[in-house]
Each structure stands twice: as structure tokens, then as C-alpha cells.
Amino acid sequence: MSIRVIEPAGKWVTFLAHFLFILAAWTVVIKYLFPMAWSAVRGESVTAHVMWDLWPVAHVWLGWALLRQPRYTRWLALGMSVIEIIIIVTLLAFFLTDPDWTLWRTNWFINKIFVLICFVLILGTLLIRYGGRDK
Numbered sequence: 001m002s003i004r005v006i007e008p009a010g011k012w013v014t015f016l017a018h019f020l021f022i023l024a025a026w027t028v029v030i031k032y033l034f035p036m037a038w039s040a041v042r043g044e045s046v047t048a049h050v051m052w053d054l055w056p057v058a059h060v061w062l063g064w065a066l067l068r069q070p071r072y073t074r075w076l077a078l079g080m081s082v083i084e085i086i087i088i089v090t091l092l093a094f095f096l097t098d099p100d101w102t103l104w105r106t107n108w109f110i111n112k113i114f115v116l117i118c119f120v121l122i123l124g125t126l127l128i129r130y131g132g133r134d135k
Helices: 011-042 055-068 073-097 103-130
Strands: none
Touching: 011 055, 011 103, 055 073, 055 103, 073 103
């Protein structure tokens, strides 16, 4: 019987996990809380400017996985990084062809830049640490 010892995350991986937690919290503020408060103050429907998605949940899950290191962590990080990078680069390309610098789209744009940076760092870390070898 083999006992798997979970190695503690190193400082860099811990940083990336906390980057994801901060991104998730910031995304909740940018996409949910701020738009709801803005709409409530202006007497609009509370959901008028909310950008619905579940990415903050996915980011918390990946952050947790980076800290706890379950067996699927590397594949989760790789899959999420590639998917996020493709989606964000595509969305930014469409946005930048005809930018709409309203309050909501500017918040969205800044959020996407930071999410892109985080996932490029995660993908780069995976490629540097595990590129070409299976551990």
C-alpha cells in the first residue's frame, strides 16, 4: 500500500494561490457588489449591470488545489490556464477593435488584464517546472 505525502506548496505556488483568491474577491466586487450597489443607489434594477458567471468559484477551487496539491492539481491548472488565456485573449481582441470605455467595460477590461496575467504566470510555472516530464 502506498501512502501519498502531500508536499506543502512552495512560496511561489502559495503566491499564485493567493493571487487567485484575491482575483476571485475582486471579481465578486467588480461584477456583482459594485454594480448592485450602483443600481440600488440609482433606483435601477439591482441586477441591471451585473456580469453573471462562475469564474470566481473556479478561481477559488484552483487556489485551494494549488495549496492542498490533490493529484489532479497540475491538470486542473493546465486546463484552466489554457482555457482562460484563450477566452480572455479572444474577448480582449474583440473589445479592442471597438473599445467601449464606459465604467462597466473599463472595470471588466482591467479585471481581464489581471486574470490574464495570473493565468500566464500559472501556465509559465507549469511549463518551467514540468515541461516535457511527467512527475
